[in-house]
Amino acid sequence: MGKLKYALFTGCTAKQSTPEQMMSTMAVAKKLDIELIELTEASCCGASHLQDYDDFLSLVLNARNIAYAEKHELTMVTICNTCQLNTAMTKHRLDNNAELKAKVNEKLAEVGLEYKGTSLVTHFLYAIIDDFGLDKIKEMVVKPLNRFNIAPFYGCHNIRPSELQNESHKKKENPYNPTSLDDLIIACGGVNVDYEEKNKCCGFHVELQAPHTAAVLSGTAIAGATDQNADMMVTPCPLCHLKLDTQTKHSSEAIGREVSLPVLHMQQMIGLALGCTSEELGLKHHVTEVGFA
Amino acid sequence: MSTSTITTQKVNFKVFRFNADEDYLPYYEDYSMDVTSEEVVLDILNRIKWDHDGSFSYRRSCRHGICGACAIKVNGRSTLACKESMSTMIEYFGNELTIEPLSTKRAVKDMIIDKADFWDKHESVNPYLVADIDEAPTCENLVSLHEAEELNEADLCIQCGACHYACPVTEVNEDFFGPAAFAAAYRFESDIRDSDTDRLKAVNEEKQGVWDCVKCYECAEVCPKEINPIEKITKLHQMSFTSGIAKSNVATRHAVGFKNSIEKHGVLDEGQLVLYSEGPGIVKHIPVALKMFKKGKIIMPWNMPKSDNLDEIQKLVKSSSTAKF
Numbered sequence: 001m002g003k004l005k006y007a008l009f010t011g012c013t014a015k016q017s018t019p020e021q022m023m024s025t026m027a028v029a030k031k032l033d034i035e036l037i038e039l040t041e042a043s044c045c046g047a048s049h050l051q052d053y054d055d056f057l058s059l060v061l062n063a064r065n066i067a068y069a070e071k072h073e074l075t076m077v078t079i080c081n082t083c084q085l086n087t088a089m090t091k092h093r094l095d096n097n098a099e100l101k102a103k104v105n106e107k108l109a110e111v112g113l114e115y116k117g118t119s120l121v122t123h124f125l126y127a128i129i130d131d132f133g134l135d136k137i138k139e140m141v142v143k144p145l146n147r148f149n150i151a152p153f154y155g156c157h158n159i160r161p162s163e164l165q166n167e168s169h170k171k172k173e174n175p176y177n178p179t180s181l182d183d184l185i186i187a188c189g190g191v192n193v194d195y196e197e198k199n200k201c202c203g204f205h206v207e208l209q210a211p212h213t214a215a216v217l218s219g220t221a222i223a224g225a226t227d228q229n230a231d232m233m234v235t236p237c238p239l240c241h242l243k244l245d246t247q248t249k250h251s252s253e254a255i256g257r258e259v260s261l262p263v264l265h266m267q268q269m270i271g272l273a274l275g276c277t278s279e280e281l282g283l284k285h286h287v288t289e290v291g292f293a
Numbered sequence: 294m295s296t297s298t299i300t301t302q303k304v305n306f307k308v309f310r311f312n313a314d315e316d317y318l319p320y321y322e323d324y325s326m327d328v329t330s331e332e333v334v335l336d337i338l339n340r341i342k343w344d345h346d347g348s349f350s351y352r353r354s355c356r357h358g359i360c361g362a363c364a365i366k367v368n369g370r371s372t373l374a375c376k377e378s379m380s381t382m383i384e385y386f387g388n389e390l391t392i393e394p395l396s397t398k399r400a401v402k403d404m405i406i407d408k409a410d411f412w413d414k415h416e417s418v419n420p421y422l423v424a425d426i427d428e429a430p431t432c433e434n435l436v437s438l439h440e441a442e443e444l445n446e447a448d449l450c451i452q453c454g455a456c457h458y459a460c461p462v463t464e465v466n467e468d469f470f471g472p473a474a475f476a477a478a479y480r481f482e483s484d485i486r487d488s489d490t491d492r493l494k495a496v497n498e499e500k501q502g503v504w505d506c507v508k509c510y511e512c513a514e515v516c517p518k519e520i521n522p523i524e525k526i527t528k529l530h531q532m533s534f535t536s537g538i539a540k541s542n543v544a545t546r547h548a549v550g551f552k553n554s555i556e557k558h559g560v561l562d563e564g565q566l567v568l569y570s571e572g573p574g575i576v577k578h579i580p581v582a583l584k585m586f587k588k589g590k591i592i593m594p595w596n597m598p599k600s601d602n603l604d605e606i607q608k609l610v611k612s613s614s615t616a617k618f
């Protein structure tokens with residue numbers, strides 16, 4: 001296998017509210033000898049909110065982001081579930097609708113760009129599973145996480161709608177019984193925790209307009225993991241991470257029960273198992289203390 | 294003659310039982326059966342009733358995925374019993390399957406639930422054509438193919454309730470209309486002949502309306518008719534802007550704020566988005582913001598990152614925008 005190389009779409013939170021996600025992505029890529037070319041020209045994906053306001057604009061902007069990955073002739077790797085959804089959905093719609101693609105390209109031509117449809121778009125989790133391989137991760141583990149019960153929190157926008165999501169990666173994921181993150185936990189030597197909320201919604205997207213709904217959903221998820229003896233949660237999505245890590249006070253109030261668990265980004269969990277330091281993984285940036293590393 | 298082989302395997306079922314007239318609490322009954330690859334979930338419900346317990350109750354009628362009566366949950370997943378093959382269920386969940394009604398808290402008898410909340414919400418969106426009809430037309434009222442396509446198959450909904458009781462928001466917020474009602478609203482809002490003025494307003498109201506959708510895509514995943522309710526919810530969001538009825542509130546500003554931010558920085562300015570969306574209401578976020586600040590999770594405005602080639606993004610935002618607020 002030659003050296004793996006991807007175009008990295010960091011998304012917005014990696015540069016702002018989840019700096020630890022950016023740090024751990026780069027640290028893990030270095031350990032795995034994966035080359036990530038950051039798409040510094042990329043804009044926000046619209047986070048499925050711009051899509052509520054101006055669908056066409058969101059298509060043009062996301063097509064522009066993919067066009068930059070195409071310029072590098074690389075697969076685009078995302079590190080946020082919502083970036084993944086919006087980018088993959090744009091790709092799907094343009095690749096299946098020549099008229100729409102032409103309209104979008106008419107706009108992109110104004111800035112000298114073209115969306116061709118030649119780059120794949122996949123989340124880092126699936127790039128690792130499909131291209132790098134969990135067996136290889138397993139071999140590289142120097143600090144197995146076998147003391148820990150780890151609860152996977154998949155995040156909606158990596159597993160639903162499954163038809164779209166399964167276009168983006170080789171290993172098919174069942175939205176009702178997803179296994180990718182469980183498999184990754186096991187590869188890192190951890191004990192995967194099964195609980196009802198692992199494939200449910202964290203509520204992040206309505207945190208401003210429906211704070212009670214959002215807090216009940218995140219609180220229920222943390223409680224579900226806690227009740228199955230989880231020591232920590234792990235997620236591939238920085239938005240789920242923000243909801244589960246920073247909002248525990250609201251979540252606890254909403255469900256009438258004190259809940260709080262350390263939440264790792266998927267990259268941090270891999271990094272810990274591969275021997276990265278807590279500084280390299282940015283563990284100090286968590287609001288809910290990660291006390292074990 | 295079919296060339297496919299019929300296979301049989303043993304499946305253990307845990308079946309929800311409850312009779313509101315007699316039972317204080319629900320319980321689960323275990324049944325073990327040999328299931329063939331040809332069977333659908335409804336066949337299992339029939340076999341429980343016919344072979345094991347005649348009192349077992351469930352709704353069924355057409356057996357052709359049209360009447361919407363037989364929706365239940367298998368291992369927590371909403372499913373239309375007459376359409377869902379047992380092979381798929383076994384592939385999804387293995388050989389230990391739990392059969393429950395769509396909503397256990399609304400159970401009346403076994404699989405039969407009180408769907409009043411579903412129908413009340415359905416009714417709230419005026420799920421019918423509102424039009425001034427010329428009672429003596431001189432010619433047909435033609436709807437073009439293109440206009441008919443605007444419905445995006447929302448008219449195929451059979452009101453089975455699979456999405457409604459899969460939606461996490463309807464579970465938490467009893468005012469929320471839910472994906473089926475929104476799909477019904479969209480079906481008539483997208484109909485060229487319709488002139489209702491209240492429907493779109495109703496689906497825009499806080500708490501009950503589309504703005505409380507969490508975007509989890511559970512509804513799209515479960516719909517047995519592949520109607521994709523969240524796509525209709527997104528279109529209702531867009532319609533509320535294009536029609537000009539979107540009020541300025543935290544939810545609408547949250548959507549518009551993304552455009553403002555992208556135009557300025559290319560990337561999202563998280564702090565500014567919250568400020569723009571909340572207005573003075575931002576004060577309630579201060580305690581969490583302080584915690585985040587201490588952990589290096591909030592960057593100062595003067596350190597706000599910008600996309601490279603920002604001029605391209607700004608040009609595209611100008612030339613490609615299609616909505617106004």
